[in-house]
Amino acid sequence: MIEIPKNVKGLIFDLDGTIADTMQYHFESWRKAVTPYGIDFNAELFMSLTGKPRTATILKLNELFGTTMNPIEVGAIKSSHFKTLVESTKEISIVADVIRKYHQVLPMSIGTGSTRSGAQKTLEVINMQQYFDIVVTSTDIINPKPHPETFLKCAELMKVAPKDCVVFEDGILGMQAAESVGMHVIDVTNYFTMEFTF
Template sequence: MIKIPKNVKGLIFDLDGTIANTMQNHFLSWREAVSPFGIDFSAELFKSLTGKPREATILKLNEQFGTNMDPATVGKVKGDTFKKMVHQTQEISIVADVVRKYHNILPMSIGTGSTRNGAKKTLEVIEMSHFFEIVITANDIENPKPHPETFLKCAALMEINPTDCIVFEDGILGMQAAETAGMQVVDVNEYFEMEFTV
């Protein structure tokens, strides 16, 4: 079981790759969306972009590979492909167990780079919607991770000082965001090994 330090007053969870094991599906969806443009979307590339919203990811890939992908069109392919796989999503038990243990004990929220609809669907599939009244998504912020806005909004809505919050994250950008916000961080990769297969 992941231990929560005694001084922590609020828990913030990333969703994809933290509570929900969606990363393989995201990875395959991205491969499908960008392969027509000659991009070999590797696991390493994916990990470096984890936590970025869809449009920002496509713009970054354009910059990196000299492509001219339209964020709306390519983003739709990615989203549609992911939707077809979402029903296969399972919880990441080591983190989901923390959610269950601290439900009604400490305030909890979700801070995700996912869209509102995507996050809602994922939480429904893993049957965890009822644990979270506060869900901050890409639709609720101006500045995505590694900017701390997502997590600062979570803390504000929980009415807890950022320094009293702990963030559960799997992505480098999310961990940077949490640290910038002055929060403690649990790197869930230390507890759960993510596999990517093509």
């Protein structure tokens, strides 16, 4: 069981790769969408972008590779491919067990770079939507991770000071976001192995 630091008053969870084992599906979907543009979308590149919303990811790839991908068109390809895979998503049990243990004990929220509809679908597939009244998505913020807006909004809605929150994350951008405002961070990748297959 993951240990929660003492005196923590609120729990914030990233979704993809933290509660839901979706990262392989996101990886495959991104590869399908951007490989035609000559981008070698490998696991290292993927992990460096984890937490960014779809449009921001495509704009960053354009910047890195000098491509001119249309965020709407390429994003639609990525999204439609992901939808063909999402139904077989499983929970990440070591994190899901924390959620079940602290449900109605501490305030909990989700802070994700996913869209509102994408987050709702993923939570339904893993049957965890009943644990979260507060879900902050890319649809609800202006500045995505590594900016802390997502997590600050979670804290505000939970009525918990940022310093009293712990954030569960798998992505470097999310960890940076949480640490920048003095939140505790639990790197969930210390508790399970994430590998990507091509």
